[in-house]
Amino acid sequence: MHASEPDADRRALLLRSARAAAGAAGMAWGLSPWPAQGQETARPDLHLELHAEPGEVSIRPGAPTRVWRYRTRLLQGDRAAVEDMAGSYLGPIIRVRRGQRVRIDLVNGLGEPTIIHWHGLHVPEAMDGHPRFAIAPGERYVYTFTVVNRAGCYWFHPHPHGRTGAQVYAGLAGLFIVSDDEEAALGLPSGAQDVPLVIQDRAFDGDNQFVYLGRTLEGAGTPSRGMMGRGEGGMGGMMGGGMRGMMGGGMGSMMAAMMGMLGDQILVNGAMPAVREVARRPYRLRMLNASNTRSFKLAWSDGAPLHVIGNDGGLLARPVQRAYVMLAPAERVDLWVDFGSRPAGSEAVLRSLAFDSGMGGMMGGAGRGLADGAAFEVQRFRMDTGPALPGEPPSVLSTIAPADPRVAVNVSHPKVFEPTMGMMVWGINGESFDMLAASELETVKLGTHEIWEFRNDAQGSMMGMAMPHSMHVHGLQFRVLSRTVARRYAREYATVSAGLVDDGWKDTVLLMPGERVRLLMQFRDYPGLFLYHCHMLEHEDSGLMRNYRVSA
Numbered sequence: 001m002h003a004s005e006p007d008a009d010r011r012a013l014l015l016r017s018a019r020a021a022a023g024a025a026g027m028a029w030g031l032s033p034w035p036a037q038g039q040e041t042a043r044p045d046l047h048l049e050l051h052a053e054p055g056e057v058s059i060r061p062g063a064p065t066r067v068w069r070y071r072t073r074l075l076q077g078d079r080a081a082v083e084d085m086a087g088s089y090l091g092p093i094i095r096v097r098r099g100q101r102v103r104i105d106l107v108n109g110l111g112e113p114t115i116i117h118w119h120g121l122h123v124p125e126a127m128d129g130h131p132r133f134a135i136a137p138g139e140r141y142v143y144t145f146t147v148v149n150r151a152g153c154y155w156f157h158p159h160p161h162g163r164t165g166a167q168v169y170a171g172l173a174g175l176f177i178v179s180d181d182e183e184a185a186l187g188l189p190s191g192a193q194d195v196p197l198v199i200q201d202r203a204f205d206g207d208n209q210f211v212y213l214g215r216t217l218e219g220a221g222t223p224s225r226g227m228m229g230r231g232e233g234g235m236g237g238m239m240g241g242g243m244r245g246m247m248g249g250g251m252g253s254m255m256a257a258m259m260g261m262l263g264d265q266i267l268v269n270g271a272m273p274a275v276r277e278v279a280r281r282p283y284r285l286r287m288l289n290a291s292n293t294r295s296f297k298l299a300w301s302d303g304a305p306l307h308v309i310g311n312d313g314g315l316l317a318r319p320v321q322r323a324y325v326m327l328a329p330a331e332r333v334d335l336w337v338d339f340g341s342r343p344a345g346s347e348a349v350l351r352s353l354a355f356d357s358g359m360g361g362m363m364g365g366a367g368r369g370l371a372d373g374a375a376f377e378v379q380r381f382r383m384d385t386g387p388a389l390p391g392e393p394p395s396v397l398s399t400i401a402p403a404d405p406r407v408a409v410n411v412s413h414p415k416v417f418e419p420t421m422g423m424m425v426w427g428i429n430g431e432s433f434d435m436l437a438a439s440e441l442e443t444v445k446l447g448t449h450e451i452w453e454f455r456n457d458a459q460g461s462m463m464g465m466a467m468p469h470s471m472h473v474h475g476l477q478f479r480v481l482s483r484t485v486a487r488r489y490a491r492e493y494a495t496v497s498a499g500l501v502d503d504g505w506k507d508t509v510l511l512m513p514g515e516r517v518r519l520l521m522q523f524r525d526y527p528g529l530f531l532y533h534c535h536m537l538e539h540e541d542s543g544l545m546r547n548y549r550v551s552a
Contacts, residue, residue, distance in 0.1 A: 005224060023419070044103040046096060046146065047076035050116070052158070053170060057089045059271060063208045063461040067171035068110060079212030087272030089171035090198055090290075094156075096147045098180035106141045114167060115141060117159035117182040118176060120312055120477070120507045121149055125523035125528025128474055130212035131161035132362075132435050133531075139378070149238075150398075150505070151183035152314030153196070153286040153332045161433065161545075165261060165292050165537035170210050170327070171270070173198070173290050183315060184537075187395050191282040196286045198270065199327075199378060201263035201294045201370070211289030213261060213538075216254030259467060260293025260536045264370040268379050275380045278339050281389040284309070285335040289327040292537040294372060295357065295468065295510065298333075299324035299497060301349040301377075301388060307393055313477040313505025316400040324353055326512035327497035328470035330535040333501060337382055340390035348381045356492040358466050358513035373495075399505055402519050403479035409447045414451040414518060415441055415544075419469050419511075419534060425543050428533075444523045450482065453518045456511045466513030469544070473519075475526065481518040489514025508535055527552040 039106065051071040057066040067089035072082050092463065096102060106116050113136055117129030123145045126133065135141045154176040158167040175196055188194075210217040231506035256262070262352050289296055299306065305321045311333050324335055339390040342348060357373040420427045431439070444450055454471050466489070480502035485493045493512055500510065509517055533545030 007016075012058040031384075039151040042101060043076070045100040045102040045501045046081050048094075048095075048107075049073040049075065049105045049107055050092075050112050050140050051107045051109050055089065055171075057087065057124075057171075057270070057530055058181065059267070060204065060208050065204070065210060067210070068167060069171050070174055072478045080535070085164040085269055086517070090270035091174050091298075092350070093175045093177060093196060094178070095177045098148055098178055100147050102143070102145055102147055103369055106143070106144045107138050107360075108135050108141075110167075110484045111137055112163065113137070113160050113170075114158045115160055115165075116143070116156050116423075117474070118143075118154065118156050118348075119144070119472075120152070120154035120332075121147075121176070122476055124526045125475075125530065128160045128530060129475075130529060130531060131159055131164075134160040141542040147178055149178050150314035151178050151289065152310055152312070153177055153334065154191075155288055155290070155330075155332070156296060157290070158314060159473065161435065162541050163208075163216075165541045166217070168213055168290070168537055169202070169261065169292055170217055175286075175288065176231060178314075182398060186315075186397060188309070188394075189282050191280060193279070194286070195276075195283060196288070196441050197268055197290045197379060198290050199296060200267045200270075200291045202265050202267055203263040203266060213257050249356050257472075257538055258421075258526055260538045261370075262294055262372055263291075264369065266378060268377055270315075270422055273377075273379050273510040275382050277384055278343065278381050279386055279389075280342065281297075281340045282336045282393075283336055283339055284467040286310075287327060287333045287335060289329050289331055291329050293356075293539075294468070295329065295374075296378070297324050297355045298327055298378065299351055299353050301351050301476060304348075304505075307336040307338075308333055308501050309397055310338045311395055311501055311504055312507045316504045317398055317400040319393045320398055320501060320503055322499055323503065324499040325501060326355075326510055328468070328508065328535070329537070330470055330472055330508040331510065334435050336393040338392070339388055340388045341382065342383050344383055344385045344388075346383050347379060350379045350381070351375065351377050357468055358489070358492050368369060398504075403481060405451055405481055405520055408451045409445070409448050415511065417532070418457060419544055421537075426539050427543050428532075428546045433544065433545045434547070436547075438529060438549035439548040442546060444521075444548060446523055446525075446527050446550050446552045449520060449522050450479075452518050452521055453516055454509070454511050455516045456513055457486070457516075468513060469511045469539065470508055470534040471511050471532070472508040473521070473530075475530040475550075476522060476524075478508050478509075478522075479520040480506055481520050484516045485512065486514035491529050523550050526550060 054070045055067055057067055059065045069089045072092045074082050080094050082484050083093040108114050113134035115129045115134040127143050144417045156176055157173040205211050205216050306407055308320045308323050347348045354375040417428050420430050425432055511517055527550045529547050529549050
């Protein structure tokens with residue numbers, strides 16, 4: 001689908017404005033719980049280039065797997081701030097402190113447009129990675145911002161419209177870990193005992209290449225014709241990204257493009273999970289679900305409880321204990337694990353337990369096993385033979401005020417947003433993605449709070465089969481106020497509800513079939529156009545994404 005000339009002119013003007021803003025000094029911050037800061041004019045504390053480019057990595061025995069990855073070049077700052085993930089297509093891990101000034105240059109070495117979204121960070125419109133800012137092959141996009149997020153585990157990934165699923169699946173993703181004084185005072189496990197674990201599922205062909213939507217992923221394919229313009233978030237976006245795979249893989253691939261891509265192999269940190277040797281002492285496991293569609297129900301195989309100390313927006317006020325923890329695509333959770341209480345030489349196995357996703361046991365896009373909601377092993381840990389140094393997490397982690405819905409300007413009439421499906425195209429409230437548009441409902445006032453309610457009722461279904469969604473809002477962190485579920489979905493919901501961790505600050509929330517989730521949003525500092533969407537990436541690419549406009 002091609003845009004009209006006026007639309008093209010409008011986009012070009014917006015893109016020039018965005019690039020001018022991107023090249024300028026960083027802008028003011030100040031979204032609660034973050035303090036306001038002055039305009040950034042100083043030299044950056046950290047300056048690096050991220051080259052998005054093709055590569056190869058050995059994941060399984062035999063031929064190497066062709067991937068897309070970010071290659072890093074450090075231009076200014078501490079070398080310890082950038083860590084490559086050895087033997088992985090993922091990375092880098094970028095480590096910064098709150099208050100640091102950052103400049104990151106994205107250089108597009110791919111064969112199609114791309115852009116980076118800094119998932120969970122509160123940044124100006126031009127820094128957020130909206131798909132209208134996607135750059136062509138060979139171009140550069142400059143990000144400058146001051147990091148004022150609370151200490152926590154954030155991440156970054158591509159966000160071109162209609163191709164986000166394929167580019168993430170090809171390997172483009174990395175972690176952005178923030179530290180601050182509040183966290184440092186707690187003495188949490190650090191160094192070798194601070195372990196990021198990025199969980200993904202993938203399908204492979206017989207030559208060890210990724211299979212995406214029924215087709216071998218040849219360096220993530222060719223550019224999407226529907227990358228820009230009005231309305232291509234519907235069938236146009238699918239024609240550009242998903243349809244090519246659908247045509248190559250038959251009805252199963254068409255279903256995967258609509259319902260989401262599932263692989264049949266579990267990878268951890270971009271590799272087949274080997275047994276991880278650990279010291280007998282407390283660890284901090286930073287868990288990210290970077291899968292395209294699959295959710296995880298994480299638990300220890302011996303039934304030991306999980307101790308959660310953080311999630312999307314950083315540390316919780318206090319540790320919470322769960323028998324299992326649900327982790328939807330793009331959600332993060334920090335676990336405190338006392339390996340010091342386990343015998344020398346013993347093993348602890350982190351598994352994903354079986355649950356009812358409401359997707360009827362849907363299989364992967366390659367038509368092979370490991371249905372959504374199936375049980376499988378994620379990571380095995382083996383205790384070393386050193387001395388045991390057991391410990392407990394701090395009883396108080398952070399100061400987080402209770403969420404007060406009365407501050408919302410619409411406390412008595414929450415805004416309702418519902419995933420919808422029509423003519424095999426996803427949407428929200430019946431509208432698919434439009435690159436530049438936001439409705440009156442999707443327009444908010446700068447400096448206000450609102451209550452939004454995401455509803456996963458009958459309209460958000462396909463062929464009568466409801467499915468979960470992972471709803472993400474760009475540019476802010478929100479508070480979860482409440483969850484309710486329709487009685488007819490109570491049985492499925494009971495298989496996941498005890499593992500939901502809604503404490504603290506969030507930017508992504510699991511929305512199960514029949515469920516309604518109310519969120520308290522705050523819009524501060526930056527006017528402009530931002531995204532909200534399902535982070536099940538094939539849903540997003542086929543239209544389950546909209547803009548919201550922050551009006552000054």
